[in-house]
Amino acid sequence: MxxxxxxxxxxxxxxxxxxxxxxxxxxxxxxxxxxxxxxxxxxxxxxxxxxxxxxxxxxxxxxxxxxxxxxxxxxxxxxxxxxxAGTLAPGVALMERLEAAGVPLYGLTNWSAETFPYAWAHYPLLHRFRHIVVSGRERLIKPDPAIYHLLFARIAADLPDLQAGELAFIDDSQKNADAATALGWHGIHHRDAAQTAAQLAQLGLVF
Known part of the structure; x- marks a missing residue:
């Protein structure tokens, strides 16, 4: 898929x-x-x-x-x-490669609703995501399946007929990646950008 x-x-x-x-x-x-x-x-x-x-x-x-x-x-x-302490250059480089290849990008973050505005104001790269679900705003948190379902519904509004298996999810937490996999997404436990890029390539992404 x-x-x-x-x-x-x-x-x-x-x-x-x-x-x-x-x-x-x-x-x-x-x-x-x-x-x-x-x-x-x-x-x-x-x-x-x-x-x-x-x-x-x-x-x-x-x-x-x-x-x-x-x-x-x-x-x-x-x-x-x-x-x-700022951004992680290898991760940002991976994001930018996907962006340059025209892959739609979304965010799913466990982050306080009261501190996220600081990042939004100081890190313009966040504005390049089509949509971001912030746990503190929704009062839902990974790995609760409800927050994944919420984001899926919002992505599906952009991408008609979306199937769970058409999403790849990158998270540095194994349990959060596993929760996505349990819902049919392709959860990737991020250890380093090169390994994550290789797993995305194995899923057929060209970037």
Whole structure:
């Protein structure tokens, strides 16, 4: 079946986002920094903002339990742009090759509705996608099948008679790629751009 469109995840594929970029400045000692990011401002805590929880509510929850870390907790979102260290050149180059070949591109990202506008304003490459589903805006989050169904419906509005097997989805998370595969898409676990490009070529894309 011909691939008619490619869907990109953003973090770890096109963007270098990592709390370490900020907290190396705030907590120089590696062990202490790891404990803070594993036990307080945890990935699961951050994921709830990606799923639609407000930053105000997120901070309130942590401050109630860890008032001694007030400044470090507030820094997570007050200085959030410092966690976004720019784009990942190999991933962007892959995107641009697909774009130049005329392949329709879409985005599906786990991202807070309150921080995504910063990326939208500062990274024009996002404007080149035909449509982007942002988890925090929809209050749905990968790997929930509902968010994939939502994007599929929006792509199908552009590409009549679209079939699930005509979509390739690139994500740096294995479970998110697997969730797409379970729905009939071609989920690709992104480890590096060369490997992802090879898998797209195996699916018949010429770019």
């Amino acid at each position: 011909t691939i008619r469109a490619v869907v990109f995840d953003f973090g770890g594929v096109l963007f270098d986002w990592n709390p370490e970029h900020l907290y190396r400045k705030l907590i120089p000692e590696a062990g202490e920094r790891a404990r803070f990011l594993c036990d307080i401002c945890t990935p699961d805590w951050n994921l709830q903002q990606d799923a639609g929880r407000s930053i105000a509510d997120a901070n309130a929850e942590l401050l109630a339990r860890h008032p001694e870390h007030e400044a470090l907790i507030h820094a997570f979102y007050e200085r959030w742009p410092e966690m976004l």
